[in-house]
Amino acid sequence: MEEKTYLRVQWFLEEPDNYQPEYVDDFLDIQLMFPEFPPETYELSIRIFSDNLFLQGVSSRYLGGKGPRRINFQVPVFFYNRESPLYIFVYRNSYPIWFGKINDVYYHFTRVDLEDLDPSSEKWFFAAYMMKCSAWDEFCQKNFNRSVLLKLVRLLHRRYLQTDSERFLAVSGKKEEARYFAEKILGAYLNDDSYYSAPIAELSIDDLISGEVRWKQVAAKLEKSMPKVVLIAFPEPNYRLDKLQAIKRQINRLRNFCPGIHTTFIFYGHPDFQLFLQECCSEGKALFAEEACIDLNDQSNEEFMWD
Numbered sequence: 393m394e395e396k397t398y399l400r401v402q403w404f405l406e407e408p409d410n411y412q413p414e415y416v417d418d419f420l421d422i423q424l425m426f427p428e429f430p431p432e433t434y435e436l437s438i439r440i441f442s443d444n445l446f447l448q449g450v451s452s453r454y455l456g457g458k459g460p461r462r463i464n465f466q467v468p469v470f471f472y473n474r475e476s477p478l479y480i481f482v483y484r485n486s487y488p489i490w491f492g493k494i495n496d497v498y499y500h501f502t503r504v505d506l507e508d509l510d511p512s513s514e515k516w517f518f519a520a521y522m523m524k525c526s527a528w529d530e531f532c533q534k535n536f537n538r539s540v541l542l543k544l545v546r547l548l549h550r551r552y553l554q555t556d557s558e559r560f561l562a563v564s565g566k567k568e569e570a571r572y573f574a575e576k577i578l579g580a581y582l583n584d585d586s587y588y589s590a591p592i593a594e595l596s597i598d599d600l601i602s603g604e605v606r607w608k609q610v611a612a613k614l615e616k617s618m619p620k621v622v623l624i625a626f627p628e629p630n631y632r633l634d635k636l637q638a639i640k641r642q643i644n645r646l647r648n649f650c651p652g653i654h655t656t657f658i659f660y661g662h663p664d665f666q667l668f669l670q671e672c673c674s675e676g677k678a679l680f681a682e683e684a685c686i687d688l689n690d691q692s693n694e695e696f697m698w699d
Contacts, residue, residue, distance in 0.1 A: 395427035399504040424463040441479040481519045488519035517549045527581035539690045558684040563660040565688030574660035579621040593619040597626050601638035614651035626661030
């Protein structure tokens, strides 16, 4: 039977060798066990996350391309709920290579089997890209429902895999919360690109349908700035019948308008606005794919969980 890389994990029983910051609750003693030390390995690191995918601890070892079969880590742990599982990612030369999960940590070593990470998987995407961007820091500062976490990870992972992603996304919830999520989390992530980024553009459907802002002026400005993300506010959950045709006209213009490379339009507003748009503006084709809608008030029992 082929030997595989695995971990041995326990709570650290002695005083740590290094300085212990005041915000650290405890230390984990982790041993990374190799059948054979992988050649040309210059750095190994461990990142530990809660089941909400909040970072709990990180530790790195810098090597000279050679090393023993066992690598020891003392990992500081921040505010860990011991009743919840931990997700453990192991990085080699700064790339996520292995993943493990432990439900209970004891004061004696417990073996944690590691799986090889598939670069097309949600886990690899999260560890390689999603958790490193500023938008993830913003997400972790808010107490969103776990079903929102599930939707966000799946949405961004799907966009990472697809070459032809959805151009229209929707975020619904309380006014300020929906705007924050659309701009600081979803919009910031989509705009976080070292090759091409531009200021996030903002529009309000009320300005467009009232005539206060002319479409030709809006289109000209967007074509000049070539934004990757355009936020569109829907301040009201419903609109009077005499406004429907004006809204349909603006939606059709947006369907046929792409001012920049892979421009994404993020609509945000009251919890019912996307249902209103789907009903009045679909015309045979839904404006939003089901997977492209994030309801911040979602209280469903579907929770995020990795095995």
